[in-house]
Amino acid sequence: MAQYGFYVDLNACIGCKACQMACKDRAGNEPGMNWRRVLEVGGGDWQKVGQAWVPDVFAYFVPTACHHCSNPPCLPVCPTAAISKDSNGIVKIDVEQCIGCHYCEWACLWGAPVFYEEQGIVNKCDFCKDIVDAGGSPACVEACPMRAMEWGDVEELRARHPEATFQIVPLADPQDFQPNALYKANTAAGERVGTILNQEEI
Amino acid sequence: MSIHEDTNLLNQLNQATLSRRSFLQWSAATGAAALLTSNVNLVNGLYPLEQALAAAGDIQVIPTGCAHNCGGRCVLKAHVQDGIIIRITSDTDRPDDPLDPQLRACVRGRSYRRRVYAPDRLKSPLRRTGPRGSGLYEEISWEEAVDTVAENLIRVKETYGNSAIYSHYATGGGSTTAGSGTAARLLDLFGGRLGYYNNYSWACVQVATPTVYGTQNTGQSRLDWLNSKLILMWGWNPAEMIDGTNTMYFVKQARAAGAKTIVIDPRHTMSAVGLADEWIPIRPGTDTAMMAAMAYVLITEGLIDENFVNTYALGFDADHMPAGYENAESFKAYILGESDGVPKTPAWAEEYTGVPADTIARIGREYGTTKPAMLYQGYGIQRRAYGEQVVRMGCVLPALTGNIGIPGGWASGIAFAIGGESAPGAGFPSVANAVPYSVPSYMYTDAVLRGAEMGRADGVRGLAEGEETLPTGIKLLYNAAGNCLANQHGNINRTKEILADESLAEFIVVHEQFLTPSAKFADIILPACTFMETFGMTGNWKYGPSRVLLPKVIEPLYGTKSDYAIAAMIAERLGIYDEYTEGGKTEEDWYNQWIQTLTTDNAAVYGDAEAFTARGSMTVPYTENPPVAFADFIADPVANPLTTPSGLVEIFSPALAAMNKPEEIPAIPKFIVEWDSPWSPEAENYPLQAIGNHYMHRVHSTLDNIDWMDEAFPQRVFINPADATERGIQEGDMVRIWNDRGAMIIPARVTPRIMPGVVNIPQGAWYTPDADGVDRRGCVNVLTSERPSPLALGNTQQTMMVQVEKV
Known part of the structure; x- marks a missing residue:
């Protein structure tokens, strides 16, 4: 069985949210609901030295969506078995089966499932299953103006980008869920640890 | 009656979209994959994947574009079902060749159906x-x-x-x-x-560039950036303002080819994050001071390209002054302080710019010793009180270092590109x-x-x-x-x-x-x-040689008309x-006539009418080794003089000298302290400088009313923690921003990604006054001045002082 995954080079990401908007447009999501979001992470401060201001400031962006985990925490907690993994490892919610109980939402460490109040269901990134099954690319990947995103079999992505990791601040520790998102870490931060700067946008 | 919002249609459309797009699988999608072929083979303007998907869902995919006033002109593809746009994609599965890159749209174009179907569309005269x-x-x-x-x-x-x-x-x-x-x-x-001249984008740069070079065509193809070793991105933020579709991608490629990039900007911009090796924050309106101090370093440390200033330029030093102005102030005399007693040292510039003197000296040396190097000026720095000066000074530094007319160099100025950057x-x-x-x-x-x-x-x-x-x-x-x-x-x-x-x-x-x-x-x-x-139809702006057809995608809503x-x-x-x-x-x-005209007069670019119409857009692919502006002048300045009065790069402009207004229109570029600046009387009551950047939310003011954009990039004032703490302001607090011209109340974003002493109120928000006349949306022009710049009589909307307080 294949396992699809995402790869993002965080040194090339400019935080433009083209991926988020392409996803939003395909899903037809109202404001406040996003299957893909872009976190702005950063920190540091300033020093007045003589007449000058000297920054010790850094920032980077982390586009994030469902990681289509190999061992997804959302799947076993679904009481109606609405969540499944397909032959490409895509974690999919069958919205016809979903009763909107929120369990998957609570189980996910990264906030990927989104609750739809009006419909009383949960839905999330489905890896653009219809498009990739037809031979295309996920909407987010093909939207990236910096060509910073890739998708494919996660082992191939890992082989192509051996330095890629999931250990990126501020993404939660994956425990044993095996998320299938890979990131090339932004080098600007160095040893400094940032915080999310755009809470109101996500 | 007054205008009422027809939310009903929008709700219907959204429900239609949700049910069709999100919650139903395309049952035929798997079967449709059989339609795919390995080669790109256009049929009716659609690539194989789009055909497959369209066939699967009874959806028509119509190639169109994004036609607004940013620097890009991108491809959009409207997915239409039952006369309703249900999805928008961009330049998707045609080959993404670095020499003919896909024209990928940003959030502005991608949110466009939300604009077409916005509930507040005007519906009647x-x-x-x-x-x-x-x-x-x-x-x-x-x-x-x-x-x-x-x-x-x-x-x-x-x-x-x-x-x-x-x-x-x-x-x-x-x-x-x-x-x-x-x-x-x-x-x-x-x-x-009654006609007008100048625009709100380029007033000073369009007037000032020809005073140095005699032309606006001072730039070249973006492909040439790959030849550069150092790019100073001076107030230039292509990631946000979109200085041409793919411009940020070309900067990425230039970096991959070995260029070091340095962003000089009061804001830690998206470009500073994703396109730069270094960020140097600088106080707004003081760029000319830093450039002057870089010139000081070049002169005093022997880094001037003597051959260039002696052979190709006018007015660098006393030995190269124009006839009739032999005793006038030369550029060198001004920089060394021989004429005014003020040497333009890095320490002098530090006081104005807020940039450490040693950083200024280091950047001066880097620019003077790295060849070829580009000093690329953005346009925000010239929408200012003395916007003409920064343009002229930015054109002089390339002359001092001999970075004009060589591959990988950059003459600066407005930099319209020569050689095939236009379709x-x-x-x-x-x-x-x-x-x-x-x-x-x-x-x-x-x-x-x-x-x-x-x-x-x-x-x-x-x-x-x-x-x-x-x-x-x-x-x-x-x-x-x-x-x-x-x-x-x-x-x-x-x-x-x-x-x-x-x-x-x-x-x-x-x-x-x-x-x-x-x-x-x-x-x-x-x-x-x-x-x-x-x-x-729409076409390229400054960069990106493309022409994008805009066929009718849906019938006009509500009986509106073009x-x-x-x-x-x-x-x-x-x-x-x-x-x-x-x-x-x-x-x-007209549309058909224009297609005929283009394909008849420029068949080599556009092919035949049928192919052009089918594809919907056409770009002129780049060629290796694109021509470089002023290369012929450098090869032979006598046979190929510039179109300036002297035929030379006019560091000293006799035409400006003849205007006899040396305080505001000097013949050589000078740092002039702005009105409405930290050094003007306004600073007493209004201690913070404000700027208004081009925001991702909008194309100027277009799209300000679109909810998807509000969510992605909300309007607010960006303020440094040092200034916020002093005022008791915390992230998300509502703050009042005002000066003698007006006031607004908007939320604060407290962020280290802007320089202390400077606040940013992204331009283009729709003025929404409350009963007291206080703007509640954040239209920066509540605070800007109508005073024009001295030479171009252009807009000075980046020059303003304000105060901020928590409400």
């Missing part, structure tokens, strides 16, 4: 029922509306003459059948109108404007207020000999697809008063899609459709319908 600016209107018929417009055009023409009619700079419509061009064509056929276009045949006069666009309100007193000193052009002033002020404003009438013009509270006075502009007509702050001053509003609801069709209705009342429409041509007729 409107007549004003309250005071101008109140937004109170009643619906009237198209016939009544265009009759009223025609009557007023005829009345004003007969009473005051055609020079009392004015159509302001407007860029909301980027399609050939939309926007101000349709109004200009109408008015020119009607006998003419041939087509549009309406031009009509001469019979009125000879024009005014600087940034002084249009003056032409309303006191036009009959305005003469040459106010920048009026076209006055005959013996004629001292314009014959009349503006009495009729015709504004098609533009928000510069009020929202985007400096000092909105002043503009409001002028526009509200019905004894000045007696009649105001607006074509619009939404009730914008400018539209609220109209006497008659004519509801226009978006470019997706008619036929048109700007062209609206103007044609008025032309009919004015008795010039046949001239206007060339015998009744529709938008589609």
